[in-house]
Amino acid sequence: MITQNNGGLKLKTHLLLEKAYVYPIKEEEINLEEYNFNTIKGYWVNKKSFQPLILDSSVQKPRSKKCDRETGEDQKGE
Amino acid sequence: MNSVDILIISNKLDFGTDYICLELEKKQANYLRINRDEFSDYDIIFDLKKLQLLITVNDIDYIISDDNLKSIYYRAPIYLRDIYKPNIPIEEQLYRTQWTAFIRNLTIFENAKWMNNPISTFKSENKLLQLKYANRLGFLTPNTYITNTSNIDINDNQLFIAKSLDTAVLRIDDKEAFIYSNLVTAEEIKNSSLELSPVVIQDYIGNNSYKIDIRVTIIEEELFAVRILKNGQGINGDWRREKDNIEYIKFDLPNDIKQKCVSLTKSLSLNFGAIDLIEYDNDFYFLEINPTGEWAWLVENAELPIAERICDALCSPK
Numbered sequence: 189m190i191t192q193n194n195g196g197l198k199l200k201t202h203l204l205l206e207k208a209y210v211y212p213i214k215e216e217e218i219n220l221e222e223y224n225f226n227t228i229k230g231y232w233v234n235k236k237s238f239q240p241l242i243l244d245s246s247v248q249k250p251r252s253k254k255c256d257r258e259t260g261e262d263q264k265g266e
Numbered sequence: 267m268n269s270v271d272i273l274i275i276s277n278k279l280d281f282g283t284d285y286i287c288l289e290l291e292k293k294q295a296n297y298l299r300i301n302r303d304e305f306s307d308y309d310i311i312f313d314l315k316k317l318q319l320l321i322t323v324n325d326i327d328y329i330i331s332d333d334n335l336k337s338i339y340y341r342a343p344i345y346l347r348d349i350y351k352p353n354i355p356i357e358e359q360l361y362r363t364q365w366t367a368f369i370r371n372l373t374i375f376e377n378a379k380w381m382n383n384p385i386s387t388f389k390s391e392n393k394l395l396q397l398k399y400a401n402r403l404g405f406l407t408p409n410t411y412i413t414n415t416s417n418i419d420i421n422d423n424q425l426f427i428a429k430s431l432d433t434a435v436l437r438i439d440d441k442e443a444f445i446y447s448n449l450v451t452a453e454e455i456k457n458s459s460l461e462l463s464p465v466v467i468q469d470y471i472g473n474n475s476y477k478i479d480i481r482v483t484i485i486e487e488e489l490f491a492v493r494i495l496k497n498g499q500g501i502n503g504d505w506r507r508e509k510d511n512i513e514y515i516k517f518d519l520p521n522d523i524k525q526k527c528v529s530l531t532k533s534l535s536l537n538f539g540a541i542d543l544i545e546y547d548n549d550f551y552f553l554e555i556n557p558t559g560e561w562a563w564l565v566e567n568a569e570l571p572i573a574e575r576i577c578d579a580l581c582s583p584k
Binding site: 202243 | 299429436442446
């Protein structure tokens with residue numbers, strides 16, 4: 189809860205803060221140990237099979253905007 | 267020296283860009299992906315007189331010149347929003363502010379096709395302007411107010427959406443908070459505190475029965491639409507809160523709505539856009555357009571050839 193002290197008056201929590209969805213900060217979900225980023229190809233490749241990561245059926249692909257991160261497109265690549 | 271036709275500005279963990287590079291490789295295009303989180307590993311020289319950018323990546327030299335460059339796929343923020351993160355080291359602050367400015371300065375490549383030009387993205391992220399243009403094109407839009415007072419003349423018997431004017435990712439101790447679109451009553455708004463920050467209040471489309479969220483992905487003249495459903499039905503409130511069993515069903519929009527979507531994208535000088543619509547009571551309401559909209563989540567779920575069409579656009583003349 190965030191409150192604001194304004195000249196001695198304590199304001200109520202702002203509607204957007206009241207409704208905000210709070211979640212634990214997650215580390216990267218995809219384990220990249222088995223992959224290398226190939227700078228010529230411009231995509232991640234499996235070290236053994238040389239398959240592109242995004243074609244690897246064992247890797248969870250972006251299935252919803254949430255998989256891009258909690259904020260999805262709103263992260264704007266930051 | 268490798269001449270680059272298509273420049274991709276991304277970061278290493280942006281897997282959506284992997285789809286694009288894989289497709290460009292299939293097309294045997296001359297492309298280069300540069301990652302914003304790896305700029306320190308590259309040697310970069312921009313020669314202003316020649317309008318040439320020379321980049322060395324892993325001992326391979328690339329030349330990007332105004333004469334040869336066909337297109338730029340820009341997967342980067344237009345400005346930094348994550349000031350909520352504490353204790354960013356001074357080196358990182360310098361890195362991020364200056365490289366962000368550098369990639370923004372690449373708009374000097376004025377002959378290339380941009381998807382999207384950050385100048386257009388900046389303009390298009392103005393939600394009020396989007397709604398103004400959408401109205402002008404004849405889209406139905408919800409009544410919208412931006413306010414910091416709860417003393418607002420709204421119908422007591424109606425539901426509303428309360429949402430932030432721009433992306434709001436907030437830090438609370440060791441957690442983050444994200445502000446979705448929130449379904450609220452008139453009473454909640456009138457009893458709330460809003461002084462601290464402006465809030466967008468919109469009439470809720472879907473008061474009497476379920477509305478259906480629609481995502482439209484536009485690439486130049488081409489367009490893909492999906493209905494977003496759960497258990498075969500539309501979802502009340504913000505569908506992004508739903509975790510499981512979401513279905514994305516592709517379908518054909520009516521021609522006039524298709525035309526409006528394409529026209530809106532063009533009117534904002536965008537070559538790519540992701541539009542959120544609401545289908546309700548046989549009408550389509552415009553909510554917003556995302557110039558940096560994500561699409562990778564639709565590639566497998568809805569089998570949409572979005573990466574292919576983006577690459578077609580990147581490979582074709584301006």
